Amino acid sequence: MKPLDVFRTLTPPGWGVAAALALAAALALALALGQGLGLRWDPFGLAGRRLAAAQARAASAESDAAARRLEVEAAADQARRLDLHHQQAVSVAVATDRAETEARSADDASTPLDPARAARLREHDRRLCELAPAVCGAAPDDPARGGDDSVPARPVA
Amino acid sequence: MILPEAATTPCRLDRLPEAATRADLEASYAARGAALVMCDSARRLAVDTLLAERALLDRWSEPPGRRPPWPLR
Numbered sequence: 001m002k003p004l005d006v007f008r009t010l011t012p013p014g015w016g017v018a019a020a021l022a023l024a025a026a027l028a029l030a031l032a033l034g035q036g037l038g039l040r041w042d043p044f045g046l047a048g049r050r051l052a053a054a055q056a057r058a059a060s061a062e063s064d065a066a067a068r069r070l071e072v073e074a075a076a077d078q079a080r081r082l083d084l085h086h087q088q089a090v091s092v093a094v095a096t097d098r099a100e101t102e103a104r105s106a107d108d109a110s111t112p113l114d115p116a117r118a119a120r121l122r123e124h125d126r127r128l129c130e131l132a133p134a135v136c137g138a139a140p141d142d143p144a145r146g147g148d149d150s151v152p153a154r155p156v157a
Numbered sequence: 158m159i160l161p162e163a164a165t166t167p168c169r170l171d172r173l174p175e176a177a178t179r180a181d182l183e184a185s186y187a188a189r190g191a192a193l194v195m196c197d198s199a200r201r202l203a204v205d206t207l208l209a210e211r212a213l214l215d216r217w218s219e220p221p222g223r224r225p226p227w228p229l230r
Binding site: 066067070074077078081082085088089092093095096099100103104106108109110111112113118121122125128129132134135136137 | 159167168169170172173176178179180181182183187188191198199202205206209213
């Protein structure tokens with residue numbers, strides 16, 4: 001049997017199958033040639049979607065890393081600010097203790113304050129405490145709230 | 158960014174004790190000055206924290222291409 005005799009013996013469905021096989025072979029050959037030439041055939045955009053997803057993941061990771069760097073830097077800055085504040089507190093406490101010690105050791109340290117002057121000062125303090133109770137400390141224990149002008153604030157040496 | 162405790166603590170008004178002496182007045186004067194300085198330090202701490210937080214948000218919201226070179230300061 002000659003090769004051409006095969007075609008003569010094909011029935012119409014056989015021709016259809018042969019045509020489909022030939023088409024598939026031509027398509028495969030075209031795809032192979034296209035790949036070799038750098039062409040890409042991606043009718044559903046699967047590769048594009050995979051690429052976009054990978055790029056999104058990379059961008060997200062980069063964004064997270066940048067956020068962590070920003071947080072670390074901000075935390076370091078905040079620690080420096082807190083340290084400055086604490087140093088300031090220590091320096092202020094030392095200076096104030098020294099001033100109080102000198103005040104307590106002065107010759108007239110135990111001389112009572114003029115009652116009229118003390119009353120004026122307490123009245124002013126009382127008014128300030130009314131305006132800004134938070135700066136006057138624990139209000140319930142403060143006798144000044146009961147109408148008394150005495151306003152204890154710190155232990156008397 | 159966490160606001161420091163010092164920034165949320167009220168300022169303190171030192172007051173004269175009962176039967177105050179001159180030493181009490183002088184000590185109270187010094188204590189009020191100290192309280193003012195510490196209060197201002199706490200205020201600055203609070204403001205700096207707020208500004209730093211805003212700067213952080215601004216930098217974070219900038220597009221990557223427009224972000225300033227690292228580190229900013």
